[in-house]
Amino acid sequence: MKQLLLVWIFCGLFQFSFAQQIEITGLVKNADGNPLVNVHVFTKKNHATTNEQGRFVLSTNASEKGVKVQFSHIGYIPKDTLLAPGKHQITIILSWKTQDLGGITIQGRNNKKTVAYQNTIDSKTLENQKNQSLGEILQSLPGVSVLKTGQGIQKPIIHGMYGSRVGIYVQGIALEDQQWGSEHSPSVDLNNTQKIAVIKGAAALQYGGNAIGGMVLLEAMHQAKDTTFGQAIWFAESNGLGGGFSSNYHWNQSKGWSWRGTLGFKKFGDRSAPGYVLSNTGSQSGHAGMQGSKVSEKKSQLFQYHYFYNELGILRASHLGNVTDLYTALQSSNPLIVEDFTYQIQRPKQVIHHQSFQFQQKNFDENQGYHQWIASTQWNSRNEFDVNRNPNETRPALTLHLITQNLQWNRKQSVGANNQLLYGVQTLFQYNQANSPTGARTIIPTYFKTEVGSYVVGTFVLPHFWTIDAGLRYDFQYMQARKNYLKSRWEERNYNQNFNHFIIGETGVQWITQPKFTYHNFAANIGVQKEFPHYYTFKAQIQLAQRSPNVAELFSDGLHHSNAQIELGDLNNQPERSVKSQLYLQKQGVNVHWEVAPYVQSVQNYLFLKPIGFESTIRGAFPVWEHTQTHAFLVGVDQQFKHQFRGNWCIHQKLAWIYGQDVTNHQPLIDLPPWNFSLHVQKNFTLVDAQLTYELVGRQNRFPNFNFVTNIVNANNELEPVEIDISTPPASYGLLHGQISKHFTLKSGNTIEILATIRNITNKRYRDYLNRQRFFADEMGRNLQIQIQYQF
Incomplete structure (x- = not known):
């Protein structure tokens, strides 16, 4: 032996x-x-x-x-x-790779140079998460959270800022899709996206000055000039018993044009929390697009068209009939309305159609500079359906039709050997038509808006590895609306003191008004960067910016059907004024990467939604929220650490913490993300790659007390005063996720990758402070996702 x-x-x-x-x-x-x-x-x-x-x-x-x-x-x-x-x-x-086309050599160009503070999500990560929303994908970046309305609607939060404070740009153009709504998910097609960047700093002034929270930039796939290739992705999920596909195909023509077509669709039934069905949370969406581009040594041209469709059910238990039911729902651990699983999407729901067309031309000069012209048009149609007591009613309660036209001219110019200037002019023309086929009051009015902006950004490379960037921006904005106000509401809001000149007529108990507002906003940024030996980088920057109130913050006056709440704007609201300072220290070694990024921000006239009580309507009882202003102070830090070990092991840890204070009222700010921590472990084996992620979200212990007292009908059929607790955040929670993947290379050279992902492995029951529907139901439970990627 x-x-x-x-x-x-x-x-x-x-x-x-x-x-x-x-x-x-x-x-x-x-x-x-x-x-x-x-x-x-x-x-x-x-x-x-x-x-x-x-x-x-x-x-x-x-x-x-x-x-x-x-x-x-x-x-x-x-x-x-x-x-x-x-x-x-x-x-x-x-x-x-190059290609000879009729005597012209086509070659890729990549002269992009930036020192702005940014985090990116690459194409590989996007491929593995094509069935996720933009908000869910952005959560993988430090300092980014999501504001949710139920299971299918997410909006990104950057350093505590969300909504109109976070600009989303697709191929350099601002996405215009009624982004004022907290439950309006971005209408974007991730199948056409190769890279996502969250950017802060002087370079962000190129895109707009209103986004005092940050920018999310979506870049399209690179158009290869000499290859024909494609990709198809199929996916399925256990929670919601649904799935879908997305595909794109690239091909070329002999005259130098490259083309790409995209197509996709997905459908899900009701989602489920641990122990019960989240009734009426099904969804279906689709997208299609076409892009053409041509690049030569002297110029490039690009045009693209994209269509996006989305139909989302709103949790049925969030729309109730009276104050007593609403109070009972807030006290219950389970939803008051739970029905059998179905694929049918019923009221309440929202249906969105978004189309965009864009043309770009860029003329290159000899010093890696260019002149760029961009023209784009976007059409957005949003229909919101409430819970109508008439079962035969098929019309939406609210229809919004938005058309936006953008024109831009941008110039990049070299100054000396290593310095560059980027400057330009941008215009926007926008018209929104609001109607209610059922006769209900529209939450926002019909309005027209025009904007003209100009900017200049400079990047200067100095000796000893120092770099300075600085920028200035000015924006002019004019908005004109037409809105009917109840005379009682007009006096209740004290509008008769300052805004009677907006009244152009009356009809019964309503004033017919035509408000007009003009804003002049300025933004500036200066930042420095120093590179040290051993892969260390230090950055510091300070930003000054202003943001005009959006249409909802000025004019909201009615039921927001998708959110199941009544919202009130205020004509007295003024532009926000922000001052933000950031530091950034990074170590980028061969095997080790870490970064720490503290920041502090002060916002005068900070706008937020404040709960102020209940209101009963013929459609039910709903909480009332008011757009109000205060002086906000925020301080926070983002941190992450990556290490690649021998044997193809890798760990990635990140942490985010933010403190926010309402200075005017001496209380914490509402709706700020609690601290969160995640640890990601990855191992590349010979046969498969495996990943395990632990996500820990703390309890938000700093919150304002906006509880109030109302009367309900008790068991003895008597009115009883009760306190409505809509302030206390839910408990902390930890989630475990896993993924395995296998990559195959076929004899033809094509590749197949199979991924199996489990979200919330332990099927933990929890509620999220940043979910507007946390009062009515738990978050989604365990979800097994299977994805097959085929590259050809």
């Missing part, structure tokens, strides 16, 4: 001598010296992908002769290298 054991040990050592380990850490760049994201690095037995800094770590076994490591990326010439056993640190340069 001992002899057999010795033979077995000897054979193992003998085998080890012929299968030695290679450990590779590296950086992949393009010919311009910029890091390349999502490069496929692989051997016969193992593979890795470059991160957003272009870095990768790969471990594999090899013979004494070494192993061939290959590098591939769409639009670049593949490259390989032979490495001997041992440890290696390498840098790989990939060259653009």
Whole structure:
């Protein structure tokens, strides 16, 4: 027996001598010296992908002769290298593929240079989460949370700011889709998106000055000039018993035009919390698009059209008939209305159609500068359906039709060897038509808005690895609305003291008004960056900005059907004035990356929704929220740490904390994210890749007390005063998620990747402070997701 054991040990050592380990850490760049994201690095037995800094770590076994490591990326010439056993640190340069079209050489250009503070989500992460919403995907970035309305509606929160304070830009154009609503999800097609960036700093002034919370930039897929390829993704989910597909296909024409078509659809039934069905939370959505582009040495042209459709059910238990039912719902641990699972989407619900058309032309000059012209038109149609007591009623309670036209001219110009200026002019024309086919009062009025903005941003590279960026922006805004006010509401809000000149007529108990507002907003930013040895980077910046009140903050006056609440605007509301300072310290090594980013922000005239009581209507009893202003002070910190270990192990930890105070009223701010922590562990095995994530969200212990007293009918059929607690946040919670994936390369060169993901593995029951429907139901329970990606 001992002899057999010795033979077995000897054979193992003998085998080890012929299968030695290679450990590779590296950086992949393009010919311009910029890091390349999502490069496929692989051997016969193992593979890795470059991160957003272009870095990768790969471990594999090899013979004494070494192993061939290959590098591939769409639009670049593949490259390989032979490495001997041992440890290696390498840098790989990939060259653009070129194509000769009638004597013209087509070559990719990547001259983008930015020192702004930003975090990005690369295409690989997006591919693995195509069935998620934009808000859910953005949560993977430090300092980003989501404001939710039920299970299907999410809006990003950046450093405690949300709504109109966070601009969402698609190919350089602001998304205009009634973003004033907290329950209006962004109407975006992620199937057409290759990269998402959250950006702060002077570079953000190029896009707009209103977004005092930050910018979310969605960049389209790169159009390769000499290849035909496509992608198809199928996915299914256990919670909601639904799924869908998304696809895109790229092809070329002989005259130099490249084309891409996209198509997708998904449908889900009622979601489920642990123990019960979340009735009427089904959804279905679809998208389609076409993009064409042409690039030469002197100019580039691009046009694109996209259509997006979304139909979302609103939790039935959030729309109740009277104050007593509403009080009972707030006291109950389960929803008052729970029905059998169904795919049918009933009232209350919202139906959205969004179309966008865009044309861009960019003329290049000799010094990597350009002139750029952009023209775009967006059409947005939103129908909101309430719970109508008439079962035969099919008409929506509210219809909003929004058309927006943008025109832009941007100029990038080199100043000296390393400095550059970016400046431009932007215009916006917008018309919104509001109607109620059922005769209900519309929450916002019909209005017209025009904006003209100009900006200049400079980036200056100094000796000793110092960089300074600075920017200025001015925006003019004019808004004119037409709205009927109840005479009683007009006097209740004291509008008769300052706004009687808006009255142009009357009808019965209502004033007919035509409010007109003009705003002049300024923004400025200055930042410095210093690069130190050993991959350390330090940044500091200060930003001044103003934001005009949006249409809801001025004119809201009625039931917000999707939110199940009555909202009141105020014509007295003034522009917000923000001052924000940020610091940023980063270490970006080969295997280790960490960053710490503290910030402090003061906002005068900070606008927020404040609960002030209940109101009973013929449609039921609803809480009343008022758009009011205060002086807000916020301080917080974002932190993350990544480490790639030997053997293809990787950990990624992040933490976010924010403190907010209502200085005027000496109380905490409402709706601020509690502290949150996450730990992500990943291991790339020979056969599969595995990931495990633990997410911990604390209880928000700092909150204002907006509870109030109302009368309900008790069991003895008598009126009884009770306190309505709508202030106390829910308890903290921890969630465990897992994912495994397998990558296949077919003989044809096409690839297939299969992913299996489980969200909320333990099926934990919890409620989220940032969910507007936390009063009525728990969050969604365990969800198994299967996804198949096919690259061809």
